[in-house]
Structure formats: C-alpha cells, structure tokens
Amino acid sequence: MTNAHPFRAEDFDLYALGALEGEEKRALEAHVDSCDVCTEQLGEAYGRIALIGLAAPQVRPSPGVKEQLMRQVVGTSTGRGGTFVVMPSKKPGMLSGWMWALVPLAGGFAVALVFLWLHTLQLDAQIDALNAREQEQEREIAQERSVIDMLGAKDTVVVSLAEQKQQPQGTARVLYNAKRGLLVYNGALPEAPPDKSYQLWLVPTTGAPISAGVFETTEGGANRIVASVPPGTQAKAFAVTLEPRGGKPAPTGPFVLLGPVS
Amino acid sequence: MDARASDAALIQRIVERDESALAVLYDRYAGMLSSVLNRILHDTQAAEEILQDIFYQLWRTAGNFDATRGSLPGWLMVIARNRAISRLRRHNPAGGDELEENTVVMQSNLESNVAQTQMIGKVKGALEKLPQEQRAAIELAYFEGLTHTEIAAKTGDPLGTVKTRLRTAVETLKKNLNS
Numbered sequence: 001m002t003n004a005h006p007f008r009a010e011d012f013d014l015y016a017l018g019a020l021e022g023e024e025k026r027a028l029e030a031h032v033d034s035c036d037v038c039t040e041q042l043g044e045a046y047g048r049i050a051l052i053g054l055a056a057p058q059v060r061p062s063p064g065v066k067e068q069l070m071r072q073v074v075g076t077s078t079g080r081g082g083t084f085v086v087m088p089s090k091k092p093g094m095l096s097g098w099m100w101a102l103v104p105l106a107g108g109f110a111v112a113l114v115f116l117w118l119h120t121l122q123l124d125a126q127i128d129a130l131n132a133r134e135q136e137q138e139r140e141i142a143q144e145r146s147v148i149d150m151l152g153a154k155d156t157v158v159v160s161l162a163e164q165k166q167q168p169q170g171t172a173r174v175l176y177n178a179k180r181g182l183l184v185y186n187g188a189l190p191e192a193p194p195d196k197s198y199q200l201w202l203v204p205t206t207g208a209p210i211s212a213g214v215f216e217t218t219e220g221g222a223n224r225i226v227a228s229v230p231p232g233t234q235a236k237a238f239a240v241t242l243e244p245r246g247g248k249p250a251p252t253g254p255f256v257l258l259g260p261v262s
Numbered sequence: 263m264d265a266r267a268s269d270a271a272l273i274q275r276i277v278e279r280d281e282s283a284l285a286v287l288y289d290r291y292a293g294m295l296s297s298v299l300n301r302i303l304h305d306t307q308a309a310e311e312i313l314q315d316i317f318y319q320l321w322r323t324a325g326n327f328d329a330t331r332g333s334l335p336g337w338l339m340v341i342a343r344n345r346a347i348s349r350l351r352r353h354n355p356a357g358g359d360e361l362e363e364n365t366v367v368m369q370s371n372l373e374s375n376v377a378q379t380q381m382i383g384k385v386k387g388a389l390e391k392l393p394q395e396q397r398a399a400i401e402l403a404y405f406e407g408l409t410h411t412e413i414a415a416k417t418g419d420p421l422g423t424v425k426t427r428l429r430t431a432v433e434t435l436k437k438n439l440n441s
Contacts, residue, residue, distance in 0.1 A: 013432035017400070018347075021409040040367070043332065047368035048436060050339035052404045053294075054378075054385045056301035060293050065310045069288065072314070073281045073321050124282055131265045131286065142376065181383055207390055208397075214300075228379055230387030246300040246309075249401055 005038055006031065012038070012045035057199070057211040057247045058227075074121065143226055147184055150177045159238050161187065161259035167242075168192075170221070172257050174238045176202075181231035183212060183238075188221045189256065192242060198256065199247045202229055203237040212238075214247035235261050265289070269373055270329035277325045284321050291335055292317070294378060295342045302346035302405050312345045328365075336366035347407035388438035396431035399424060 007028055014020050015028050032038045150156050161172040172187025185200055192198055197216060201209040212227040240257040265286050267275075275283035292313060299309035316338065320327075327337070372378050389397055402408045402416065410428065414421040 009436075010429050010433050013436065014428060017403045017428070017432065018407055019403045019410050019413070019428050021411060039365075043365040043367040044369075046340055046366040047333055047336040048439065049404070049432075050336045050343070050366060050368065051370075051381065051385050051439065052389070052400065052435075053298035053301075053339050053343060054382045055389050056297040056405070058293065058297045058382075059300040059306075059309075061296040061310055061313055062306075065314050066285070066288055066292070069314045069317050070281065070285060072318055073284055127282065131282070131289075134265060138375075204390075208394060210386065210390070228383050230383050230390060233390075244304055246304045246306060248304075249301065249405065 005035065007038065009041065012042045013049055015042065016045040016049040057214045057249075059214055059246065146180070146182060147226055150180055150182050150184070151175065153177055153180070155179055157261060159235075159259045159261050161238060161240065161257035163257060164255050167254055167256045170257060172240065172259075174259065176235055176238070176261070178234055179231060181229045181233060183225075183227050183229065185212070185223070185225040185227070185238075187223050187240070187257065189217055189223070189240070190221055191217045195245050196242050196253075197245050197247055198223075199241050199243045199251070199253075200225055200227070201239045201241065201251055202233065202235050203239060205234040205236045209239070209251055211247060211249065214243070237261060266374075269334040273324050273327055273329050273334065276321060281321075284317065287320070287334070288317055290373065291338055294335065294372075295338055298339060298342055299346050302343065302350060302407075308349055309346070312342065312349065316341055316345065332365040333368035333372075335372045336368035340366050343404070343407075351407060384439065388435055391438050392431055392434060396427055396434070399427050400431045400435065403428065 011020070011024075011028060015025065020028065032042055156175055156177040159174045159176060161174065163169050163171065168190045170187060170189035172185060172189075174183055174185050176183040183202065189198060197214045199214045200212040202212050203209045210229050210233065212229060213225045215223050215225060217223065237258065237260045239251070239255050239259070241251045242253040242256055243251070244253075267283075267286065269287070269290075272283040272287050276287075295313055295316065296309060299312055300306060303309050303312075319341075320338075327334070370377065370381055372381060389400070392400070399413055399417075402413050408416065410421060410425050413419075413428070414424045417424070419427075
C-alpha cells in the first residue's frame with residue numbers, strides 16, 4: 001500500500017463484488033476516477049469476479065428468446081449488404097411523354113426489388129439458423145466423443161439411484177468418471193409440480209454437494225444429462241432433489257432419488 | 263457468418279448492422295448468461311426478459327464497445343448480474359450506458375464451447391477449495407448482491423468477521439484461479 005494508491009488488491013475485488021459500502025466504497029470510487037493504474041486494476045477485478053457466475057447451475061434459455069430477439073433486431077435493420085440511395089425526386093409534370101411509358105416498368109422493378117430484399121432477409125435468417133445448428137452439432141459431437149471415451153474407461157463407475165419413500169417414484173443410473181470430471185445421468189421421473197424443478201447433485205467425499213444440472217421432465221419422463229464437474233472430485237453419492245424452479249446453489253428440497261457410490 | 267469468428271470481428275459486423283453476427287454471439291454466450299440470471303432470480307421468465315434485453319442493447323450500442331480494451335463475455339456477465347440484482351431488489355434496472363462505464367478485463371478467452379466448459383470446471387474447482395463459510399459469503403455477495411453489513415445481518419456473524427472472511431475469500435479465489 002502506498003499513499004499514491006491507497007488500496008489493497010482485494011479492495012478492488014470486494015468493490016466489484018458489491019460488498020464494499022459507505023465511506024470505503026466512496027473513497028475507492030473517488031480515487032479510481034482520477035487514477036489510471038487503479039482503473040485498470042478495477043477492470044481486472046470485475047473480470048475475475050464475473051467468473052464466479054460460471055459456477056451457477058447451467059440453464060439454457062428457451063429457443064423463443066432468440067427468435068424474439070432476432071425479430072426485434074430485423075425490425076431495426078436495413079438488412080445485410082443492402083445499400084439504399086435516396087435519389088432527388090422530380091415532379092410528375094417534369095416527365096417527358098416517352099418517360100411516362102417507363103413508369104409501369106419502374107413500378108414492376110421496385111416490386112421485384114422489394115421481393116428480392118425480403119427473400120434475402122429470409123435467406124439470411126436460414127443461414128443464421130444453419131450456422132447455429134452447425135455450432136450446436138459440433139458441441140454435441142464433441143460431448144458425445146467424451147462420453148464414449150468415458151464409457152470405455154476402466155475407472156468409470158456405475159451408480160444406481162433408488163427412489164425414496166413418499167417421493168415421486170422413478171429410477172436413474174449415473175455413470176461417473178472422477179478423473180475426467182464427467183458424468184452421464186439417465187433417469188425417468190414423473191412430471192415435477194409447475195413451480196419446481198428436479199436437480200441432480202454430486203455429493204463429494206469432502207465438501208458441499210455440487211450441482212450437476214437442473215432439469216424438467218420431458219414427455220415420457222425420461223431424461224439424460226451430461227455434466228462436467230471439477231476433475232478429480234471423488235463422489236460418495238449422487239442424488240436428485242426437488243427444488244424451486246430454476247434450482248438452488250445447495251440442496252434444500254427432499255431427496256427423490258439417492259444412490260451411494262460403492 | 264462464421265460461427266468461429268472472434269468477438270471483436272462480430273462486434274464490428276454488428277456495428278455494420280449484420281444481424282447474423284448478433285445471432286452468433288447469442289449462441290456463444292446466452293447459455294452462460296441464462297445460467298447466472300436464473301441462479302440469481304429463480305424466475306425463468308424474468309431471466310429470459312433480461313437476457314433478450316441485454317443482447318438487444320448490444321445490438322443498439324455495439325459501437326461504444328472497444329473489444330480491444332475489454333472482454334465481451336466479462337462485460338456481458340457484469341451487466342447480467344447487475345440487471346438481475348436490480349430486479350431482485352426492485353431497483354430500477356440500469357439504463358443503456360453501461361458499455362461506456364466499466365472496462366471489464368478477463369484474462370481468459372471464452373469464445374469456444376470447450377474454453378467455456380474448461381473455465382466452468384476451473385471456477386467450480388476454485389470455489390470448492392474455499393472453506394464452506396468463505397464460499398457461502400462469496401455466494402451471498404455475488405448471487406444475492408449483499409454488502410458486508412447485509413451478510414452480517416443475514417448470517418448473524420459479527421461485521422468484522424464477515425469483512426475478514428470475504429477479504430480472505432477473494433484473495434484465495436484469485437490465487438486458485440491463477441494456479
């Protein structure tokens with residue numbers, strides 16, 4: 001600590017975290033406003049603290065969000081590659097006789113241009129969808145390769161999860177490879193109540209349970225989850241709980257399925 | 263639009279009004295943002311509203327973002343968290359000027375799915391290594407937006423203990439992430 005930079009490195013992290021308050025917070029803000037070095041440190045702290053969000057249970061947005069966004073955006077876009085030139089207009093009276101003959105032709109041409117532009121927008125949307133699908137397929141293929149490798153590994157364990165008394169009845173199996181930090185859950189459970197979600201947990205030999213995914217039951221009740229946890233995590237059990245919709249950072253609901261690692 | 267284009271190239275395309283570039287960035291980062299929004303809000307509908315709003319803001323104000331100075335996923339995560347906590351605490355959501363306010367520097371490149379998966383594992387591992395009470399304090403601050411005083415009130419621990427605990431936690435987390 002020096003008088004020139006009167007803050008410790010952790011102060012920037014605490015500020016980015018939102019924990020600082022009162023005079024401590026005001027003093028740091030006042031100093032950062034006039035100090036480039038500390039502004040840079042604060043930027044790094046924001047980036048570091050932002051990473052904590054990656055520990056949240058993974059929840060994918062519904063496809064409708066992207067569709068609505070793209071509709072919203074296309075409504076404000078001029079379309080890719082389109083150049084619109086505004087020509088000075090002429091009064092109708094200034095057209096000479098033979099030019100009137102061109103008016104229907106020009107009208108037809110304008111309609112064709114509009115049609116072509118709309119068609120281009122449609123093609124753009126199709127290309128976007130194909131690109132997104134390609135990226136998704138690449139991700140799925142990479143994930144499936146990891147799963148296939150894991151299934152063939154000698155150190156992969158199979159854990160059967162048993163239903164619990166007075167809870168939704170179902171069954172599940174987890175394949176887990178601690179070294180790779182990869183697990184595959186296959187299970188069947190009845191539909192969860194509207195305000196609830198099922199959540200899969202890895203219970204490590206030491207430390208708190210780790211969320212391995214939040215899921216809703218699909219038609220027919222079957223679910224498959226592939227999840228990553230920190231490689232090297234030793235598991236003593238796997239469990240499924242019923243949690244408030246969207247899941248919780250630590251289990252709060254009743255155990256629906258439970259299986260110890262033998 | 264190449265799904266493997268860099269964030270900086272995609273931002274430039276958005277500035278040029280190429281909506282397919284926004285679609286690529288959405289596919290790249292929406293999952294990450296959706297997870298943090300749902301974790302903070304526990305409300306899928308509210309999370310999706312904010313998610314759409316953030317990407318629409320990116321579309322409108324991409325020209326203000328200097329991808330060579332800051333990290334796009336870092337900025338998106340900061341904005342997502344701020345918006346979610348504002349909603350949680352019923353504050354007015356932040357306006358549209360955040361792109362200019364803070365430069366968020368992230369040492370890691372999260373442009374590919376593989377990089378994101380690796381970083382998720384690393385962050386989870388780094389948090390797991392913290393003692394339970396430190397991890398809980400960091401989660402209360404990050405996911406619930408609580409200050410030192412509010413954490414002390416919620417946990418019943420003395421304010422000084424909470425301050426020391428959080429300071430040690432962020433220091434250790436930094437070391438764990440860099441190791």
